[in-house]
Amino acid sequence: MSMNVPARIFVVEDHAYMKEMLREFLSLEDDLEVCDTADSGEAALQHLDEVSPDFVLVDLSLPGVSGIDLIASVKTRHPELPCAILSGHGERRYAEQAIAAGAQGYVLKGDPDELPKAIRLMMKGERYVSKALQY
Template sequence: MKKRILLVDDHSIVRSGLRSLIELEDDLAVTGEAATGMEALELVRKQDFDVVILDISMPGKNGVDTLRDLQRIRPELAVLILSGYSEEQYALNLIRSGCRGYLSKDSGPDEIVKAIRTICNGRRYLSVELADLLARELTKPSDKRMHEMLSEREFQVFYKLASGKSPTQIANELFLSVKTISTYRARVLEKMNLRTNADLTYYAIKNELIN
């Protein structure tokens, strides 16, 4: 039986390219496509998939939030992040959040197919770049960048604050109280040794975490 794959990317040309690549393989099949995180969650509730290939930067519900929701509603579902951002920018945080692999969109077709098959077989896929990052984290944990020291939820709040969302907006999106979001904000600022939301935005832009 072919492994069922859901493509989640807001660019139709990216989905089309991935579909063409995957359909060359006898053991893989694209059985769903979504342009937004909300569409992806709706499909996952209705259909069975073996792997989700997920982008990070999408309108509305971004890939960071979508990954967290997928973990909640289908914890056994494997997720491969395929992003325009390099491994160094997001991979460690999202591996901690539950994705099974992380690839840059600059990766070659053979590596993308290899990653899908590895994940379908129940293993994590570590690119050379990601394996190097994990090795450096183990040998020199003090070399971590500031956002890599945040917990999963702190990183989620950091990403939204840096993107310009208010605590009220974030509270509504995450179904938490404004007070709780303010607590997370204070922790994030303290851990990152920053003072304001503008500092968070500047940090995110400088480190190419947001465009």
């Protein structure tokens, strides 16, 4: 990927405020941009193909289809597309379920500086789990 084309991040988040914060925050990074957002798993699956993102960032708690189920569906259709959970839930079992569903990582909300670094690592194929959840 050339340096001047930002990676396209598709954000699936049902809270409008959080969604806008993520959009603004990630757009500050030269190499990242939010290409689109969805506020439910169903909407995300409908838009996924036309958006053609490089990375999908999914809130754990979504109305309807859970974030973990959404990732499983995305990975079925696009096995090579990296996805990660962004969550306020710090229980390790959620991270384990997310990884089992095919997530590249699990990032806790609360440390904004962590997210861009985590996304870059996961886009290189590395697995990323917030420090608070590591063994």
